[in-house]
Amino acid sequence: MARIDLDHIRHAYTADPRSEADYALKEVHHTFADGTACALLGPSGCGKTTLLNIISGLLRPSDGKVLFDGRDVTALSTEERNIAQVFQFPVVYDTMTVYQNLAFPLRNRGVPEAEVDTRVREIIDMIDLGGMADRRANRLTADSKQKIALGRGLVRSDVNAILFDEPLTVIDPHMKWMLRSQLKQLHRRVGFTMVYVTHDQTEALTFADVVVVMYEGEIVQIGTPAELFERPSHTFVGYFIGSPGMNVLPVKLDGTTARIGEVAVPLPAPVKIENGAKTELGIRPEYLSLGREGAPFAISKIEDIGRQKIVRGTLESHPVAVVVGEDGEIPADARLAFDPAGINIYADSWRVEPEARA
Amino acid sequence: MNKTLNNRAWFMVLPVLLLVAFNAIIPLMTVVNYSVQETFGNNLFFFEGFKWYEQVLTSSRFHASLTRQIIFTLVILAIEIPLGVAVALAMPRSGPWVPVCLVLMALPLLIPWNVVGAMWNIFALPDIGLLGYVINAIGIDYNFTRQPGSAWFTVVLMDVWHWTSLVVLLAYAGLRSIPDAYYQAARIDSASAWSVFRYIQLPKMRRVLTIAVLLRFIDSFMIYTEPFVLTGGGPGNTTTFLSIDLVKAALGEFNLGIAAAMSVIYFLMTLLACWCFYTLMTRGDEQ
Amino acid sequence: MRLRWLVPTVYIIFLMLPIYWLINMSFKTTNEILGGFSLYPRNFTTASYVEILTNPVWYNGYLSSISYVVINTVISVTVALPAAYAFSRYRFLGDKHLFFWLLTNRMAPPAVFALPFYQLYSAINLFDTPWAVALAHCLFNIPLAVWILEGFMSGVPKEIDETAYIDGYSWPRFFVKIFMPLIASGIGVTAFFCFMFSWVEMLLAKSLTAVAAKPIAAVMTRTASTSGYELGLLAAAGVLTIIPGALVIYFVRNYIAKGFALGRV
Numbered sequence: 001m002a003r004i005d006l007d008h009i010r011h012a013y014t015a016d017p018r019s020e021a022d023y024a025l026k027e028v029h030h031t032f033a034d035g036t037a038c039a040l041l042g043p044s045g046c047g048k049t050t051l052l053n054i055i056s057g058l059l060r061p062s063d064g065k066v067l068f069d070g071r072d073v074t075a076l077s078t079e080e081r082n083i084a085q086v087f088q089f090p091v092v093y094d095t096m097t098v099y100q101n102l103a104f105p106l107r108n109r110g111v112p113e114a115e116v117d118t119r120v121r122e123i124i125d126m127i128d129l130g131g132m133a134d135r136r137a138n139r140l141t142a143d144s145k146q147k148i149a150l151g152r153g154l155v156r157s158d159v160n161a162i163l164f165d166e167p168l169t170v171i172d173p174h175m176k177w178m179l180r181s182q183l184k185q186l187h188r189r190v191g192f193t194m195v196y197v198t199h200d201q202t203e204a205l206t207f208a209d210v211v212v213v214m215y216e217g218e219i220v221q222i223g224t225p226a227e228l229f230e231r232p233s234h235t236f237v238g239y240f241i242g243s244p245g246m247n248v249l250p251v252k253l254d255g256t257t258a259r260i261g262e263v264a265v266p267l268p269a270p271v272k273i274e275n276g277a278k279t280e281l282g283i284r285p286e287y288l289s290l291g292r293e294g295a296p297f298a299i300s301k302i303e304d305i306g307r308q309k310i311v312r313g314t315l316e317s318h319p320v321a322v323v324v325g326e327d328g329e330i331p332a333d334a335r336l337a338f339d340p341a342g343i344n345i346y347a348d349s350w351r352v353e354p355e356a357r358a
Numbered sequence: 359m360n361k362t363l364n365n366r367a368w369f370m371v372l373p374v375l376l377l378v379a380f381n382a383i384i385p386l387m388t389v390v391n392y393s394v395q396e397t398f399g400n401n402l403f404f405f406e407g408f409k410w411y412e413q414v415l416t417s418s419r420f421h422a423s424l425t426r427q428i429i430f431t432l433v434i435l436a437i438e439i440p441l442g443v444a445v446a447l448a449m450p451r452s453g454p455w456v457p458v459c460l461v462l463m464a465l466p467l468l469i470p471w472n473v474v475g476a477m478w479n480i481f482a483l484p485d486i487g488l489l490g491y492v493i494n495a496i497g498i499d500y501n502f503t504r505q506p507g508s509a510w511f512t513v514v515l516m517d518v519w520h521w522t523s524l525v526v527l528l529a530y531a532g533l534r535s536i537p538d539a540y541y542q543a544a545r546i547d548s549a550s551a552w553s554v555f556r557y558i559q560l561p562k563m564r565r566v567l568t569i570a571v572l573l574r575f576i577d578s579f580m581i582y583t584e585p586f587v588l589t590g591g592g593p594g595n596t597t598t599f600l601s602i603d604l605v606k607a608a609l610g611e612f613n614l615g616i617a618a619a620m621s622v623i624y625f626l627m628t629l630l631a632c633w634c635f636y637t638l639m640t641r642g643d644e645q
Numbered sequence: 646m647r648l649r650w651l652v653p654t655v656y657i658i659f660l661m662l663p664i665y666w667l668i669n670m671s672f673k674t675t676n677e678i679l680g681g682f683s684l685y686p687r688n689f690t691t692a693s694y695v696e697i698l699t700n701p702v703w704y705n706g707y708l709s710s711i712s713y714v715v716i717n718t719v720i721s722v723t724v725a726l727p728a729a730y731a732f733s734r735y736r737f738l739g740d741k742h743l744f745f746w747l748l749t750n751r752m753a754p755p756a757v758f759a760l761p762f763y764q765l766y767s768a769i770n771l772f773d774t775p776w777a778v779a780l781a782h783c784l785f786n787i788p789l790a791v792w793i794l795e796g797f798m799s800g801v802p803k804e805i806d807e808t809a810y811i812d813g814y815s816w817p818r819f820f821v822k823i824f825m826p827l828i829a830s831g832i833g834v835t836a837f838f839c840f841m842f843s844w845v846e847m848l849l850a851k852s853l854t855a856v857a858a859k860p861i862a863a864v865m866t867r868t869a870s871t872s873g874y875e876l877g878l879l880a881a882a883g884v885l886t887i888i889p890g891a892l893v894i895y896f897v898r899n900y901i902a903k904g905f906a907l908g909r910v
Contacts, residue, residue: 361733361735361736362736363735363736363737365738366737367731367734367735367737368737370727370728370730370731371731371743373724374724374725375743377720377780377787378747378788381750381758381762381780381781381783381784384761384765385758385761385762388761388765389757389758389761441656444652445653445656448652449653456902457898457899459657460901461891461894461895461901462657462660462661463656465664465887465890465891468841468889468891468893468894469890470845470847471846471847472851473862473887476865476879477666477667478663480667481666485682486678486679486681487666488663489663491682519659519660519663522656523660526656527902527905531905534902566905576751579754580752580754580755582848583847602756604754608759608760609759609760617760624754625753625754628753628754629749631752632748632749633745636748
């Protein structure tokens with residue numbers, strides 16, 4: 001178990017990076033506290049796997065240092081860093097039994113056989129594979145194999161961190177949910193530092209205490225799932241997290257009023273924007289409501305997704321989605337109301353903190 | 359994969375069936391026919407029952423060439439499979455040298471078999487061949503046309519030269535298909551190089567190695583052209599393997615009945631071996 | 646571990662030595678060859694090559710080798726394609742036995758078939774034509790082709806076939822337009838193997854030809870034995886028979902590693 005410090009890390013795959021654009025991973029400076037479950041979330045190609053490989057030691061960053069508990073491990077290889085990793089598809093030793101698979105990392109380190117046995121038995125129960133100890137690993141289903149891969153990390157009590165590289169990719173959808181919640185429980189129980197790479201927001205939000213959202217080689221926000229939802233610091237986070245994503249509308253600011261074309265939306269607090277910046281208003285569909293008061297709204301489509309309805313339409317010719325409860329009424333001539341609590345203002349795609357009320 | 363039941367698929371197989379049957383069944387019937395008859399020329403044949411089979415199975419000549427054949431096959435398998443795996447393991451996994459290595463290694467496989475024999479003849483000549491000259495120069499008396507030991511050494515070395523690359527290429531293809539994650543996981547688990555070989559590389563190569571052993575077993579069991587050109591089966595009969603003996607009996611001595619009976623026995627042996635391998639392989643597929 | 650490159654290097658040197666020796670011999674005069682041991686030609690001569698390339702017997706030998714190899718490759722791949730498809734997609738009466746029977750033919754010793762083949766192809770008047778050799782080589786090349794192609798085809802998800810049928814493709818059109826491009830590398834690999842085994846096999850090729858369709862490699866040994874101990878000529882002919890194989894490998898060099906996995910790994 002360890003605290004992980006990423007000290008001004010940058011990485012370029014080209015030998016001689018000149019401009020900012022050459023860096024696949026732009027500067028990262030962050031600390032993962034000991035015992036956190038952290039998720040790296042972003043679309044493919046955003047640099048999250050690069051960052052994971054830097055932590056695991058498969059890649060050496062072009063600039064910066066990686067520290068485990070304050071010790072500089074940048075130059076150390078994967079095995080010297082004492083980490084464990086669960087890969088995209090299950091890696092198990094085919095010819096070994098489940099028990100032998102779990103005992104393998106311990107035996108390689110010369111742990112006494114008696115201790116190996118207690119440890120392995122404990123982990124087998126923990127990952128819910130009791131009764132399968134003597135089965136050949138290659139006969140198991142993908143999710144059980146993935147549990148073995150995880151178990152090989154858990155079995156080592158001295159492990160610094162457990163890394164997950166999109167571990168649920170090949171798992172059947174109905175098993176995904178099971179495995180996800182088991183993983184969460186395991187984390188609570190063992191308290192290892194865990195870093196989990198995924199492009200699936202549900203996985204990230206359910207697993208992690210802290211989510212790192214990445215976009216085009218850059219960290220755009222680090223926060224708890226609630227923060228990401230309520231206060232997306234970049235319009236990308238707004239789009240990427242939540243379903244449907246945040247509505248982003250171009251506005252003109254006028255004191256505590258934002259104007260979308262003819263429509264005026266009152267803001268909870270004044271926001272100061274530099275001149276010339278592209279100004280947008282972001283609001284999640286959950287903070288919009290339909291009623292008899294508000295801005296004129298032309299409904300184009302209503303999607304019923306069970307407990308909620310998603311109403312799509314246009315406001316001043318900008319597409320907008322609204323979430324309405326199952327029993328929520330949708331008036332024929334609906335008008336759109338904004339809940340001020342859910343309004344965020346963006347300048348050049350980055351969120352601007354409102355000024356404190358004078 | 360779930361396959362659907364469709365007996366009309368027979369029509370797709372039909373051309374293959376006809377062509378192979380034409381080549382396999384008619385000649386095989388001819389052979390079986392000869393193997394139970396006696397002829398004194400003029401296309402007159404008499405039914406002889408299993409006389410030829412009894413003769414073949416009890417003849418010391420057949421036993422001798424069968425023994426030679428089995429020893430030869432075991433020896434070359436024992437050399438080529440480990441050597442091929444070792445070379446494949448030492449090959450770089452990627453880089454500009456890979457295609458160069460592969461092209462040079464595949465070269466012996468594409469040389470007509472009698473040219474292989476002729477080439478090794480020239481190479482091993484005691485007085486003017488590189489191999490023969492060097493061996494004699496270091497003080498070992500070597501002459502593959504006169505000494506059985508030298509002849510065996512040369513024939514085995516030639517087969518190793520000719521066919522080890524097949525094992526290398528198959529094993530290398532198997533190794534390359536192992537995803538990097540396995541090696542990374544092994545490093546994380548502090549596995550030794552031997553453990554990586556024993557628990558990752560060997561199991562993943564199982565399938566291709568079965569194919570390699572199968573092909574090498576079968577092809578070495580029917581080897582004819584290369585040793586025939588190199589040594590002519592000699593000196594004496596010391597490198598007369600089954601196929602060479604068979605052709606000697608059929609064409610050299612025109613002993614059709616004996617040759618045909620030998621053919622049938624020979625064919626049944628390869629069939630048995632083939633069946634064993636096939637069961638092994640399909641069992642592997644189901645896992 | 647740093648020295649692991651030595652293993653393939655030494656192995657390749659071992660492979661190249663006999664070939665070097667063959668090339669070395671081919672540029673020597675007969676006198677020099679018989680005169681004693683020398684590591685390289687002292688009196689460099691191309692006389693052996695001139696002799697071979699100006700003599701129509703050699704030239705024809707080349708042509709007939711190439712023609713039966715090409716005919717065989719085309720036949721083998723063409724008939725193996727639908728059969729391999731059937732084996733990879735359908736269950737049908739006796740499919741497993743049929744597949745096994747096919748494979749046994751790859752394993753039948755040619756020596757067993759030499760004489761009956763001679764009689765069979767004489768009887769149908771194909772003896773001493775490239776067709777005889779091409780058809781005879783089908784005995785082991787078709788089973789091999791079916792086996793390799795089946796491996797590649799099984800790697801293509803069945804949903805692709807179903808989607809194509811739903812889109813209104815007929816089977817032949819689907820097979821040629823969609824399926825064959827998907828397994829193009831597999832077809833290439835199969836053709837390579839058919840070429841290889843037909844090109845190197847000599848026992849049947851020699852038994853089924855006399856004069857007109859004699860393969861190059863057979864011309865070589867015969868000429869060498871009838872015209873005395875002319876090692877230089879033999880060596881030059883040997884070198885020339887290596888060239889087509891070397892060319893073929895060169896063209897497929899980037900597919901060798903994948904190809905030898907036979908689509909099955």
